[in-house]
Amino acid sequence: MSYLYLVGLGLSKRFLTKKAMDYLKDSDLIYFDTYTSFSCDLSAESLEELIGKRVIPATRALLETGFKEIMSHLESGKNVAIASVGDPVIATTHVSLAVEAKNRGHEVVVVPGVSVHCYIISKSMLSSYKFGRSVTVVYPYNDVIDYAPYYVVKENREHGLHTIVYLDVKDGKFMDAREALTYLMKMEEKRKENVISREDVVVVGQRLGCDDEKVIAKTVKDVLEGNLDLSPPPHIIIIPARNLHYMEVEALKCLH
């Protein structure tokens, strides 16, 4: 029996916990998840320097479909760590790896990390009790737009809930907040179900956890028309509920 460690690194070096470091140091093989998220200062190379051990960059193919490689290391008695930026289980696909390892008789240890999910809720100061399903805006595939985010926002808003919107990563390119809102407004133009308007205020989190992070509340119109200097990605968006508590309204006014 071996150990599979799913280790959350937090959003940047400053969020690395001692527990994460201990588990990484205890591992015979360390993979760094290069596709579910991105950090300003965490990479396979920077992690190698921090722990003084070889760190293998792991692609989507390796972690999602080709996980035979990881299972064969576990089977040969090696402890394997998958290190992810943020939390290793929130908005990632590593659960299937954990289940597979467990079914083969190995132990699985999840080491939580500071996730962008909690971070943006905290920084937005919106009520954490009022968040509905999260969703990702993805790049169109063969020119076909995925309307799922539009309908998740719709459902959440119908229930008076806020929506966390993650943005797609494709071939190493991170979608930015302006692109994501452009897609959502295109969906509104097509479906006209009054889900999102140019006058709505949204929260845009940029490079969270980095020294140059920004958390700003602006109208969709301001973001689309460039009245907000966007830093390079990663970005995340909150589309708040329409019926905000007066304290939430005041809190959003502080985000500028």
Ligand SMILES: C[S@@+](CC[C@H](N)C(=O)[O-])C[C@H]1O[C@@H](n2cnc3c(N)ncnc32)[C@H](O)[C@@H]1O
């Ligand atoms: C699929 S989620 C993975 C979340 C990760 N497992 C975690 O717990 O933080 C990745 C998306 O979150 C957003 N994101 C991740 N890190 C971010 C950061 N530091 N600042 C802003 N947005 C970020 C981006 O939209 C990115 O495409």
